[in-house]
Amino acid sequence: MNLCIIPARGGSKRIPRKNIKLFCGKPLIAYSIENAKKSKLFSKIVVSTDDEEIAKISKEYGAEILFRPKELADDFVGSTEVFEHAIKELNKDDKFKYACMIYPTASLLKIEYLKKGLEELKNSDAIFSFSATTFDFPIWRSFEIVDNKAKMIFPEFESKRSQDLKEAYHDAGQFYWKKLNSNKKFSFNGSIPIIIPRYLVQDIDTMEDFIRAELLYKAINDYFKS
Numbered sequence: 001m002n003l004c005i006i007p008a009r010g011g012s013k014r015i016p017r018k019n020i021k022l023f024c025g026k027p028l029i030a031y032s033i034e035n036a037k038k039s040k041l042f043s044k045i046v047v048s049t050d051d052e053e054i055a056k057i058s059k060e061y062g063a064e065i066l067f068r069p070k071e072l073a074d075d076f077v078g079s080t081e082v083f084e085h086a087i088k089e090l091n092k093d094d095k096f097k098y099a100c101m102i103y104p105t106a107s108l109l110k111i112e113y114l115k116k117g118l119e120e121l122k123n124s125d126a127i128f129s130f131s132a133t134t135f136d137f138p139i140w141r142s143f144e145i146v147d148n149k150a151k152m153i154f155p156e157f158e159s160k161r162s163q164d165l166k167e168a169y170h171d172a173g174q175f176y177w178k179k180l181n182s183n184k185k186f187s188f189n190g191s192i193p194i195i196i197p198r199y200l201v202q203d204i205d206t207m208e209d210f211i212r213a214e215l216l217y218k219a220i221n222d223y224f225k226s
Helices: 028-039 052-060 079-090 111-122 207-225
Strands: 002-007 044-049 064-067 098-102 128-134 143-146 149-152 169-179 192-195
Touching: 002 028, 002 079, 028 044, 028 052, 028 098, 028 111, 044 052, 044 079, 052 064, 064 079, 079 098, 079 169, 098 111, 111 128, 111 169, 111 192
Parallel strands: 002 044, 002 098, 044 064, 128 192
Antiparallel strands: 098 169, 128 169, 143 149
């Protein structure tokens, strides 16, 4: 049996009420709940929240609710702590074998990658798998700005051609699978990255991100309809 946890607090600052803000006609969190249901991977889908309105909307889309304590609902608590709290509360009888945290902002998530994350984890000695993607430009050519002037972060690579530099990856922020026979907390080291195309990845932290994600969602749907 598999458990799905969707962490969604009510106090988002940069985009107020982000998790239930209308995204292409539906509350943003609805896409994560619906994808979890459509995947048929989970016997229980739970939204961990501190917010009554988020709870109401999540129930309407078919999720169960776990109200988290206030100390797990401020700006300084990471999603790992929320995930572990939910597992502890919901798996006291050890009936679940795997748990998956799906972010409420994962509107571009495709079920095939969610399934791949579970299958690859089952066939590995790793404890976690997670969504990942490539950087769209070599990070080795990045620079910071000091006193209004560029300063290379990795000066040793400044004269290298882009194609000669190693490809680098980052967390796609969509899902994280865990084997529940371990008490370890999530770490990227030793976990299995499930590589997702860049056009299916958009972090949503600002309104610019939100608008870009909506445009991507519409473009992807139009493309696959044609």
